[in-house]
Each structure stands twice: as structure tokens, then as C-alpha cells.
Amino acid sequence: MKNLKYYLELIRAKNCLTASFGTIVGGLIASGFKLDLMYNILIASFIVYLICGFGNALNDIYDIEIDRINKPFRPLPSNKISLKNAKIFSWLLVTIGLLLSMFNNVCFVIAIINALALYLYAKKYKRNKIIGNLMVAYLTGSVFIFGGASVNNIGITLILFLCAMFATWSREIIKDFEDMEGDLKEGVMSLPIKYGKKSLYIAGIFLMVAVVLSPLPYVMEMFGEIYLVGILLCDILFIYSIVKLLRAPSKNSAKKSSKNIKYVMNFVCFCFIIGSILK
Amino acid sequence: MKNLKYYLELIRAKNCLTASFGTIVGGLIASGFKLDLMYNILIASFIVYLICGFGNALNDIYDIEIDRINKPFRPLPSNKISLKNAKIFSWLLVTIGLLLSMFNNVCFVIAIINALALYLYAKKYKRNKIIGNLMVAYLTGSVFIFGGASVNNIGITLILFLCAMFATWSREIIKDFEDMEGDLKEGVMSLPIKYGKKSLYIAGIFLMVAVVLSPLPYVMEMFGEIYLVGILLCDILFIYSIVKLLRAPSKNSAKKSSKNIKYVMNFVCFCFIIGSILK
Numbered sequence: 001m002k003n004l005k006y007y008l009e010l011i012r013a014k015n016c017l018t019a020s021f022g023t024i025v026g027g028l029i030a031s032g033f034k035l036d037l038m039y040n041i042l043i044a045s046f047i048v049y050l051i052c053g054f055g056n057a058l059n060d061i062y063d064i065e066i067d068r069i070n071k072p073f074r075p076l077p078s079n080k081i082s083l084k085n086a087k088i089f090s091w092l093l094v095t096i097g098l099l100l101s102m103f104n105n106v107c108f109v110i111a112i113i114n115a116l117a118l119y120l121y122a123k124k125y126k127r128n129k130i131i132g133n134l135m136v137a138y139l140t141g142s143v144f145i146f147g148g149a150s151v152n153n154i155g156i157t158l159i160l161f162l163c164a165m166f167a168t169w170s171r172e173i174i175k176d177f178e179d180m181e182g183d184l185k186e187g188v189m190s191l192p193i194k195y196g197k198k199s200l201y202i203a204g205i206f207l208m209v210a211v212v213l214s215p216l217p218y219v220m221e222m223f224g225e226i227y228l229v230g231i232l233l234c235d236i237l238f239i240y241s242i243v244k245l246l247r248a249p250s251k252n253s254a255k256k257s258s259k260n261i262k263y264v265m266n267f268v269c270f271c272f273i274i275g276s277i278l279k
Numbered sequence: 280m281k282n283l284k285y286y287l288e289l290i291r292a293k294n295c296l297t298a299s300f301g302t303i304v305g306g307l308i309a310s311g312f313k314l315d316l317m318y319n320i321l322i323a324s325f326i327v328y329l330i331c332g333f334g335n336a337l338n339d340i341y342d343i344e345i346d347r348i349n350k351p352f353r354p355l356p357s358n359k360i361s362l363k364n365a366k367i368f369s370w371l372l373v374t375i376g377l378l379l380s381m382f383n384n385v386c387f388v389i390a391i392i393n394a395l396a397l398y399l400y401a402k403k404y405k406r407n408k409i410i411g412n413l414m415v416a417y418l419t420g421s422v423f424i425f426g427g428a429s430v431n432n433i434g435i436t437l438i439l440f441l442c443a444m445f446a447t448w449s450r451e452i453i454k455d456f457e458d459m460e461g462d463l464k465e466g467v468m469s470l471p472i473k474y475g476k477k478s479l480y481i482a483g484i485f486l487m488v489a490v491v492l493s494p495l496p497y498v499m500e501m502f503g504e505i506y507l508v509g510i511l512l513c514d515i516l517f518i519y520s521i522v523k524l525l526r527a528p529s530k531n532s533a534k535k536s537s538k539n540i541k542y543v544m545n546f547v548c549f550c551f552i553i554g555s556i557l558k
Contacts (some may be wrong), residue, residue, distance in 0.1 A: 109395070113392075116388070130434070131433070134437075154410070155409070158413070191499075195498075195499060195500065198498060198499075198500070201498045202495065202498055202499060205491055205492060205494070205495055205498065208491045209488050209491050209492060212484055212487045212488050212491055213484060213488060215484070216481060216484055219474075219477060219480045219481055219484065220470075220474060220477070220481060221474065221477065
């Protein structure tokens, strides 16, 4: 049983749960909260859990040398799990995940793309955040579409995917602004390292894309006016967060802004849920 | 030789050339017009030609019964090429295309995704334009990224990809608005059929996403002020086209607007080329 605890640590179980939760949200919204499709949604969220776990384990496998210094308490550098077992375990996760995803063609394709993206991220793009940010943004957004695909209704989750992707992309850049010092020391490349404060304008542009896309579910008559009111409030908060950051860019204001954007993103999710229930 | 002419008709050679040209533009911009990378770019544009030809041939193969009535002069319904030969030829094109694309990992992955998308489009989503539009938009944008990938510099072409994708998505919806009558008769589903005039607001939102993204190459210091001036002019023309259409939506104004947007898109390409040369 102690071993299980280490494996849950290796795959960062909480982080996987968050991703699974996103899939459930996507599935419920796409199915209009029809509970007879709950079986598909739960399978999809389990697959997301497995593949997310694969990605997280892979990160630790590739980082084992750095973690011996930076995070010696992690399961691999502390030898609580052997490198060989971690490798077998992570490939087992992705294999089961991909096999299960065959229940739906679109899910299968997304699962393959995501597994590939997670592999490339762990191997290469974690140290080149310029591309890495986009991968994280895509992967974050994709959990919603995965839920939608599992109930054969991608439509609305496609919008949630795009909004989540661009908002996450923006937030990752802001987080990189906050982490600039550490990244410079470790030789990691990021937009803020390359462009300095100007990178926050890039973050601003991506956040504006999410804002521009956000009324789509209302325009497409998927959701009603309550959604519109909620999402416009979110948009105002997004704009406020980024304008405040652009006016006084610092490590501290970046930290605050990235936190705010995270809260607003959760509220966006909430608006989609409410929109879907009250439509 | 006459046979060759029919095969060129089957793959819609001109259309493939346009796609190839986009790849050359993407490659040149990404390589900063370094002509020693021209070999990679030409290979990439040849691959795009082949895979685009595969997609177009596949469209005719799946449409053979409809074309017997609507377009009896096409190579398949007029029996200038047998269905069997067309099938062999199209699979030959994609096989050679995919094999050649192995010269670069990213190109290979994009080529596989695009071949799959073209197959699904021909088989299914041509009749469901709601998804079909996104596929066409993605495929159009991807030719630029393919050129960038061939010279191992996706960066700038990623922005061109996103702008082209959202502008094309917008334009496809406007074109569907123009084609509503015909689509209704043939039982094709599209956003304008589902949402009527409101669909033009969706087109407007997607065009605004392209507009919001367009200054990125300037913000990222990839291109200078001449690019910024040119692209802001394009943005004004985009906004003018869509506002004019939204004020008086009709089949005729949709036709004009879609034509304008096409011209402006070419001008956007031109701005990227100029930006890349004069940076």
C-alpha cells in the first residue's frame, strides 16, 4: 500500500484528477446533463486520468537527474520507485489509456495526439517554453473536447477548448514572466526571457482572443442570456487582470495576475455549466 | 498525354498549386529568405501538392454519384478515368507524400493529420459544413506551418497559421451563407442553415480573432513597423468587410464580402513576406 502512495505521487494524482474533472465538465455540457451518457463520460475521464498520469510520470523520468538536486524527495530520485518500474508503469498507463479510448474514434485520435504531445513535452519542450506553452495550452483545452467527443457532440466543447487554450497560453506566459530568474539560471528558453516585458503584450493578445471567442455560445444560441451576463463579467475581469499587469509589470504583479486569471478561468467553466443547465 | 490532362483535372492541379505556393511562402518567411534552405521548402511544397491532390481526388471519388447529375463533365462521371484507377492514383499520391514527408518529423506528423482530415472531409464532413468549415480552415492554415516546419522554424508560421485559419473559417461561413439555397436542397448542414443571419456574427467573431492575433509578429519583434502599418490596414479592411455584411446581410453582400476577405487575406500574406524581407 505504501508503494501505491508513491505511484500516486509519481503521476501527480491530484493534477490528473483536475484534468479528469475537466473532461466530466466537457462531457456534461456537451450532453446537456443527460445522465444516461454518464458512462461514456466516466470512461473518457478515466482515460484522461491515465494519459495525464503517463505524461506526469514521464516528466519525472526525464527530470530524474535535475530532481536529485532540486526535488530529492520525489519518488524517483529518492529511490522509492526504481527508474525501470517507473518506465514500465508509465507505458502501461498510456497503453491502457489508448486501448480504452478506442470506444470512440475521435477520442482515440485525440488520445494519440495528446500522448505524443506529452512525450515530446517531457523529452524536449519543457526546456523550450515558447513551444512548451502552446503544448500545455492545447493539452489543457483538449480535456473539454475529449469529454464532448465521448458523447459524440464536440460543438460546444470546441469553443470551451479554444477559450481555455488561449487563456491558458496567456497564463503560461505570465507564469514564465514570474519564473524568469529561475529559468535563466537553468538555461530554459521562454517568451519573457526572449522578449522581456513585451512578452506580456503577447499574453494580452492571447487573452483577448479568448475574450473575443467567449460570447460564441450565446451567438450560436447554445446558451441563453444568463451565460452572456456571466461571461461578460469574466471578460471584464480578464481585461482588468491583464491591463493591471501591463501597467506595472513585475514578478509580483505577474503572480497576482496569473492567480486572478486562474480564478476567472474556473468561473468561465462555471458559466459554461450554468449556461448548459439553464439553456 | 490526354490521360495526364484528366488526372490533373481529377486532382484539381491549380488548387494544389495554390496550396504549394502557400507552403513556399511559409518556408521563405520562416527561413528569412535564405535560399540555401530552398531545397527543403521545395520538397515540402511538392508533398503539399501530392497530399492536396489526394484530398481533391478523394472528393471526386466520393461524389461520383452526385457528379453524374451535377458535374457530368468531371473525369470520373464522364468515364475518362475509371473509379478503380482514380482510387489507386489517389492512394499512390498520399503514400508518396507521406513517405517523402519523413525527411522532417514535424512535417511527417502534420502530413498524417492532414491526410486523415482530408479523408474524413471527403467521406463525411463535406455534407456537415459546421465541422467541415473548421477542417478547411485548419487545412488552409496548415500549409504555412508545413513550410515553416520544413526549415525547422515553426515560430512565425504558427501566427500565420492561426490568422489564416480563423480568417478562412470566417470566410467559409460567409460562403455558406451565400450557398444556403443550394445546400438546403442537397440536405447539407451549415452554420447559416442552422442559425440564419446570426451565423454571420459567428463569422465576425472568428475574423476578429484573426485581427487580434495579427499584430503578434510586430509585438514579438519578428517584423518591423512596415509590417505593422500594412497589417493594420488589412485589419481595417477585414473589419469594414464584416461590418458592411452585418449591416445588410444578403446573398449578394455575402458574395462581395467573401471576395473582399479573400483579397485581404492575400494582402496579409504579402505583409508577412514584406515583413520578413525588410525585418
